[in-house]
Amino acid sequence: MANILVYTLHYDGAINKNSLGAVSESTRLASELGGEAHAILVGENIPDELAASVGSYGATKALVAEGPEGLAQPVVDAMAKAITDGGYKYAIFGGGLLGFEIGAGLAARLGAGVAMEVTDVRVQDGALIAERPILGDSAISEKSYRSEVGIVIGRLNAFEAKQTGAGPAAVERIQFELSPQSTQATMITRGEQRGAEVDIEGADILVAGGRGLGKPEGFKLAEELAQAFGGNSAVAATRAVVDAGWYPYSAQIGQTGKTVAPKLYLAAGISGAIQHKVGMQSSENIVAINKDANAPIFEFSDLGVVGDLNKILPKLTEAVKTKRGG
Ligand SMILES: Cc1cc2nc3c(=O)[nH]c(=O)nc-3n(C[C@H](O)[C@H](O)[C@H](O)COP(=O)(O)OP(=O)(O)OC[C@H]3O[C@@H](n4cnc5c(N)ncnc54)[C@H](O)[C@@H]3O)c2cc1C
Secondary structure, three states, X not given: OOOEEEEOOEEOOEEOHHHHHHHHHHHHHHHHHOOOEEEEEEEOOOOHHHHHHHHHHOOOEEEEEEOOOOOHHHXXXXXXXXHHHHOOOEEEEOOHHHHHHHHHHHHHHHOOEEEEEEOEEEEEOOEEEEEEEXXXXXEEEEEOOOOOOEEEEEOOOOOOOOOOOOOOOEEEEEOOXXXXXXXXXXXXXXXXXXXXXXXXXXXXXXXXXXXXHOOHHHHHHHHHHHHHHOOOEEEEEOHHHHHOOOOOHHHEEOOOOEOOOOOEEEEEOXXXXXXXXXXXXXXXXXXXXXXXXXXXXXXXXXXXXXOOHHHHHHHHHHHHHHHHHO
């Protein structure tokens, strides 16, 4: 029998969708291992009802640890204690930046094996095997664990949240101590990122911007075009601009971002790196605007426009408005 502990991120009274996906996946795996999936929530004043709600996704128990909210190190402390005390065999994370940071820290703390960017997990001979795409998603590598505890960190949105209809989970409040390094960082402010509410995975039309937009304000051109399209349109971004702080991570497409397949993907100032391509190549129609006629994105575009996006995007926006208006 092997129980699984699932990290459950919550914010503003709601549990993150990725975490619920990890709970569902852990429930499936735990039942095949003959064990149970338990969730852990770390934060301040977490209500019992919120913790118990993971039961709808299959967890039988929710551990609640009172500690600083939204920081990685305190969660590493809490999970390390829970795993040691509770004898958990595996810890599973739904992904996301915080998940990666906590999972990696936990692996270092426990001397545990860790598989990151996992897209599938299965049980074989009573143990977990984690699958991770490699080489730009062109091959799959399989990881098994030799360590006492195994850690699985999913790729963002890899695990689907499934409501099983089970009742509320039993809530257990646990105590843990903060290690000295956990008090070195404090949360100054926490809030929603610009554009975070946009569901780029569900959008029919995506206007994606890259470094060719020149500066953060360049995204205004992309936003105006998306707005002109109206309906179910949104703005997406490359990792280069997300890393530069020009646009929120929630809008990132690609290997380390989201995978999308809209009806129209309009790429403005995007070179078409393989890591970007794997996140959008299934789009129905790909249109690229790039001033470099040799940009790789043209190799997998249905329509390529060679030119300066600063001139083309405003004209396109006007044309779309005119067309839609008339
Ligand atoms: C492990 C790993 C994971 C990664 N994951 C991702 C990921 O998930 N998503 C992702 O996107 N990237 C990812 N990357 C980064 C990826 O390799 C590229 O660096 C990135 O996609 C490039 O972003 P870009 O196209 O915006 O910038 P660039 O490559 O700099 O391209 C900018 C383009 O804009 C064009 N341009 C410039 N000015 C204009 C103008 N005025 N008008 C028109 N065109 C113009 C240029 O010709 C150029 O082609 C990852 C990399 C690694 C190593």
